[in-house]
Amino acid sequence: AQSVTQLDSQVPVFEEAPVELRCxxxxxxxxxxxxxxxxxxxxxxxxxxxxxxxxxxxxxxxFEAEFxxxxxxxxxRKPSVHISDTAEYFCAVSRHSGYSTLTFGKGTMLLVSx
Amino acid sequence: GAGVSQSPSNKVTxxxxxxxxxxxxxxxxxxxxxxxxxxxxxxxxxxxxQGNSAPDKSGLPSDRFSAERTGGSVSTLTIQRTQxxxxxxxxxxxxxxxGGQGENPETQYFGPGTRLLVL
Numbered sequence: 001a002q003s004v005t006q007l008d009s010q011v012p013v014f015e016e017a018p019v020e021l022r023c024x025x026x027x028x029x030x031x032x033x034x035x036x037x038x039x040x041x042x043x044x045x046x047x048x049x050x051x052x053x054x055x056x057x058x059x060x061x062x063f064e065a066e067f068x069x070x071x072x073x074x075x076x077r078k079p080s081v082h083i084s085d086t087a088e089y090f091c092a093v094s095r096h097s098g099y100s101t102l103t104f105g106k107g108t109m110l111l112v113s114x
Numbered sequence: 115g116a117g118v119s120q121s122p123s124n125k126v127t128x129x130x131x132x133x134x135x136x137x138x139x140x141x142x143x144x145x146x147x148x149x150x151x152x153x154x155x156x157x158x159x160x161x162x163x164q165g166n167s168a169p170d171k172s173g174l175p176s177d178r179f180s181a182e183r184t185g186g187s188v189s190t191l192t193i194q195r196t197q198x199x200x201x202x203x204x205x206x207x208x209x210x211x212x213g214g215q216g217e218n219p220e221t222q223y224f225g226p227g228t229r230l231l232v233l
Contacts, residue, residue: 036224043118043205044224090157101147101173102207102222104157 002027002093006105013112015083021076021108023091031093033074034102035065038088047089050074061085086112116140118225120206126231127196135191135228139208146189147209147222148181152202160204163189164211196232203227 007022025031032051036044048059055067065076074091088109092102119138127133139146148160159173163183174180178196183189193200207222 034221043120043226044207046221046223049221092157101159101162101170102149102157103159106156 002031002095002103004091004093004103004105006091006108008108009106010109010111013081013110015112015114016080018079019077019081019110021089021110023074023076023105025072025074025093027093029095031095033067034092035059035063035076036090036092038090044090081112083112083114085110118206118208118223120225120228122228123226124229126233128233129198130195132192132194133196133230135204137189137191137206137225139187140223143208143210144186145209145211146183147207148189148191149205149207150202151205151227198232201230201232203229
């Protein structure tokens with residue numbers, strides 16, 4: 001079984017500041033890793049994903065994440081946030097083999113203020 | 115192309131009534147998933163369909179919940195005798211599924227969800 005831990009339930013930050021949203025996972029098998037964003041009253045939108053290859057993954061809206069296998073982490077970063085980045089962010093994993101449903105973390109609410 | 119669509123977007127019902135939630139996956143996607151998002155529980159897997167294979171129902175919380183997928187496309191999630199704890203956002207996702215080409219077959223694309231409130 002897999003599990004995902006998002007260490008911060010809420011991250012307040014000022015506009016134009018850098019931000020890091022933390023994600024750690026646990027799995028006995030190889031996994032794919034995802035970050036999804038959910039804007040208020042909307043569904044989930046894929047932000048970025050790690051499948052294989054380069055451990056630094058770039059996504060939409062200037063976000064990037066780095067896969068660290070030894071630390072079983074997949075932290076999300078953005079060098080300068082905007083008010084419009086205010087949303088909930090979910091880290092998720094799925095197994096490599098066969099089909100696999102997503103196992104999500106509890107989510108991190110990013111609150112960007114002026 | 116069109117994304118995953120869900121209807122209704124909002125549903126208010128009385129305790130004990132049955133509800134049906136609909137999901138239209140992305141055209142060509144053979145895999146379809148239902149998740150539930152509720153306060154305190156986060157996002158939980160409910161059920162998974164892949165082509166004509168028997169669905170994986172391991173996430174359904176009780177026998178009041180059922181789902182079907184007709185013709186390998188549209189899916190309906192039915193909740194019978196609704197309870198207040200069923201209040202949540204029900205999210206549907208689809209992916210290319212096993213045998214998909216040109217894309218990680220496991221990348222899931224989500225619909226906007228149906229907000230269910232049981233009074």
